[in-house]
């Protein structure tokens with residue numbers, strides 16, 4: 583290499599520019615390693631995902647600032663909704679049970695829907711707790727939670743649903759980046775309750791930005807050596823291999839955090855001694871193997887080009903700002919549209935073969951073959 587040549591280096595685990603070479607080495611891992619990883623990521627004993635239940639109306643029972651830009655909401659059934667079986671913990675009725683890793687979908691007053699992991703105590707049948715980080719320049723959902731939702735307000739939810747179930751393997755490593763602690767905190771408590779061999783690593787920009795510090799300190803005090811808090815401004819930005827360094831031999835790793843962290847852990851996982859990796863994304867995965875195609879809006883004749891590096895939903899949303907969406911990962915079904923003409927490259931995890939045959943498409947992830955046009959009924 584020419585010593586004078588500038589080197590473009592991949593971003594760090596938070597997606598920020600970086601000066602070290604670790605991610606370059608990560609990029610050297612082959613697709614084969616990731617393929618092996620995928621095969622190892624679903625052990626036979628892993629419980630199946632549950633179905634999304636009906637919409638229910640809850641009340642914001644409490645709202646707390648948990649960290650910089652992070653608030654938590656405790657949601658309860660409205661007072662007076664008790665079925666008579668209340669044990670006195672609440673005036674409202676019991677809520678459906680949930681397991682660590684579960685999330686609910688919050689239906690905001692604006693009509694936006696957003697999914698948030700449950701981060702409270704599954705044993706509390708009268709309250710759900712979620713935590714939300716304000717996303718600057720996001721789609722407005724987190725800002726609405728922060729700025730509009732207040733104690734006493736009613737809000738609809740669906741769920742709980744569990745797409746990130748905790749299989750309670752004998753040895754587990756939990757890796758959380760920032761607000762990614764939300765599904766992992768109940769997993770850590772469950773691991774402790776079951777007497778598993780567990781570790782938790784929580785990373786973040788600074789202690790002030792990392793939610794649930796007091797609860798994690800309590801966990802750490804009760805289980806010395808099992809909780810590691812790694813603020814970047816004290817420990818430096820972690821490498822994926824560092825985060826995996828305490829992986830249990832033949833155990834499982836659970837990871838939740840920014841997309842670059844998950845991608846880094848996935849790539850580095852092949853070098854760890856763990857046998858299974860489970861992860862949950864907050865944001866869409868990067869588009870892989872994207873090809874440009876076109877969308878036509880109904881009979882209007884208006885044609886929207888979709889470039890190789892953007893989703894159909896992103897492009898559609900500019901033309902149709904009211905088009906609903908939620909997960910942007912192809913599993914909630916909120917963004918469903920109907921295709922009148924054209925072949926869809928389905929990439930979702932939601933639609934059945936029958937629904938696809940009837941023309942359904944989830945544009946947050948699904949595309950069309952290169953150069954082709956999909957005519958939508960919108």
Ligand code: FES
Nearest residue numbers: 908910915917946
């Ligand atoms: S937004 Fe959830 S499937 Fe498209």
